[in-house]
Amino acid sequence: DPISDMLTRIRNASRAGHPEVVVPFSSFKKKIAEIMKRKGFVEKVSEENESKRNFLKISLKYFQNQKGNRNPYIQGLRRISRQGQRIYVGKDRLPVVKSGHGFAIISTSKGLMTDSEARRAGLGGEIICEIW
Structure with missing residues (x-):
């Protein structure tokens, strides 16, 4: 991958x-x-x-x-959605990484964005990775 x-x-x-x-x-x-x-x-x-x-x-x-x-x-990064197991979340289930000290990168219908940007835009999508 x-x-x-x-x-x-x-x-x-x-x-x-x-x-x-x-x-x-x-x-x-x-x-x-x-x-x-x-x-x-x-x-x-x-x-x-x-x-x-x-x-x-x-x-x-x-x-x-x-x-x-x-x-x-x-300090750390982790791949969430992989080729063998895609992880999708709705706008209500977007993750909060390390109590807000990190961020997740989400692939939405409007392109790649952070979890906070997706929350503001009201979009869900595929969680690519988390970085903190």
């Missing part, structure tokens, strides 16, 4: 302290990365072309804790 692969690469790179992660390009992945950027979990998202292949370069965001260590903004 390409989306799970992207999320795993981001999780591993942020835990290892890498400044950026490169994943194969798709417009769906780019939309997910743009939402993560808009929510402040990643620094920058750019499209790279390398010998007829497109890649998505995602610059990860870190913060300094009291001890001076670099900690990733992304």
Whole structure:
């Protein structure tokens, strides 16, 4: 599953302290990365072309804790709806991730959006992943 692969690469790179992660390009992945950027979990998202292949370069965001260590903004991410088991929710059953400290990415009839945006728009859809 390409989306799970992207999320795993981001999780591993942020835990290892890498400044950026490169994943194969798709417009769906780019939309997910743009939402993560808009929510402040990643620094920058750019499209790279390398010998007829497109890649998505995602610059990860870190913060300094009291001890001076670099900690990733992304504490965790989890794929919810998978190819073998799609998870759909109505507008009344949209998840609240980590008591509001995280967000879910929902695929709705109006495109990809966060759980709070879908709640405001009164839309349900497929829960792609949760990020906190």
